[in-house]
Amino acid sequence: MHELGIIVQITKSLAEIAETNKLTEIGSVTLEIGEVSGIIPSYFEDCWQYYRRKNELIRNAELIIEIKPGVTFCEDCRKIYETVKYGKECPFCENENTFLVEGNECIIKQIEAR
Amino acid sequence: MFKVYEVKENVFANNEREANKLRKELKERKLFLLNLMSSPGSGKTTTLVKTLEELKDKLNMGVMEADIDGIVDAKTIAELGVKTIQVHTGGMCHLDADMTRQALTEMGTEDLDLVILENVGNLVCPAEFDTGAVKNVMILSIPEGDDKPLKYPLMFEVSDVVLINKIDVLPYFDFNIEQCSKEIHKLNPKAKIFPISSKTGEGIQNWIDWLVAAVHDWQQ
Numbered sequence: 001m002h003e004l005g006i007i008v009q010i011t012k013s014l015a016e017i018a019e020t021n022k023l024t025e026i027g028s029v030t031l032e033i034g035e036v037s038g039i040i041p042s043y044f045e046d047c048w049q050y051y052r053r054k055n056e057l058i059r060n061a062e063l064i065i066e067i068k069p070g071v072t073f074c075e076d077c078r079k080i081y082e083t084v085k086y087g088k089e090c091p092f093c094e095n096e097n098t099f100l101v102e103g104n105e106c107i108i109k110q111i112e113a114r
Numbered sequence: 115m116f117k118v119y120e121v122k123e124n125v126f127a128n129n130e131r132e133a134n135k136l137r138k139e140l141k142e143r144k145l146f147l148l149n150l151m152s153s154p155g156s157g158k159t160t161t162l163v164k165t166l167e168e169l170k171d172k173l174n175m176g177v178m179e180a181d182i183d184g185i186v187d188a189k190t191i192a193e194l195g196v197k198t199i200q201v202h203t204g205g206m207c208h209l210d211a212d213m214t215r216q217a218l219t220e221m222g223t224e225d226l227d228l229v230i231l232e233n234v235g236n237l238v239c240p241a242e243f244d245t246g247a248v249k250n251v252m253i254l255s256i257p258e259g260d261d262k263p264l265k266y267p268l269m270f271e272v273s274d275v276v277l278i279n280k281i282d283v284l285p286y287f288d289f290n291i292e293q294c295s296k297e298i299h300k301l302n303p304k305a306k307i308f309p310i311s312s313k314t315g316e317g318i319q320n321w322i323d324w325l326v327a328a329v330h331d332w333q334q
Binding site for chain 2: 002004005006008009010012013016017021023027028031038096105106107108109110111112113114
């Protein structure tokens with residue numbers, strides 16, 4: 001449900017980048033999206049198709065999504081593990097004294113533009 | 115020919131820059147901006163009205179209403195003699211720092227100590243976008259259930275205060291305040307939790323005391 005809001009935010013950043021670099025057309029936007037960022041790629045793609053018709057700068061821009069896996073660190077046994085597979089509880093020591101290291105991000109990695 | 119430009123920037127980074135800039139300006143102006151968030155039907159407007167009633171002789175206040183259809187809310191609050199403005203989100207599910215700044219400018223805040231921003235009723239998007247507020251407060255009401263911190267963790271991570279509202283109906287629901295508080299503190303150890311009933315007034319004083327102290331701290 002928050003995908004469209006994020007796309008609007010992305011286009012604000014892109015407008016700034018376009019202005020700084022004197023760009024008028026963006027050919028592609030590559031995003032790094034964390035597995036546990038709460039962003040659903042298929043919804044994101046739908047929102048992108050909808051919003052690019054309303055925004056001149058990204059009208060012809062292809063969206064490329066790269067998924068970053070979620071990684072959690074356990075403070076008790078000092079090991080890392082896959083977040084999506086095991087969640088909050090450490091699979092090694094079964095404690096919940098854990099925190100997310102990566103996998104929550106939404107980053108504009110690069111754009112192709114002219 | 116297209117050329118590749120490396121960006122490597124968090125999507126929320128430019129909003130966060132705007133928000134930090136706004137907070138700095140608010141500090142200079144000694145104006146406390148409170149961002150109030152919750153799901154629809156949590157008693158946000160009732161809590162707001164109760165808060166305004168308690169504080170109207172102590173602080174000069176303004177309210178920004180970001181509800182998509184907020185005429186009723188704005189009217190209720192204007193009747194209390196508090197300055198109000200309707201914020202237009204353009205159909206969006208949240209307010210960002212830029213929209214907040216525009217609304218503050220439009221409202222005019224020279225003589226105000228406290229502005230409360232009633233954000234869009236939603237537990238997802240408002241948590242992602244820093245409005246530039248000094249403190250974030252969210253309301254979780256008893257009928258919504260005590261599992262909300264598990265389902266909407268980011269909202270609880272970014273909230274400085276959680277008001278657990280509608281405690282007058284606690285006997286009718288399986289809501290475990292103690293367990294819920296534990297889950298909230300797991301996500302955000304510094305969160306202040308105040309169980310309240312905006313209807314009966316129970317617990318409201320604790321929340322008002324916190325708010326008055328926070329405003330005074332900010333103004334020093």
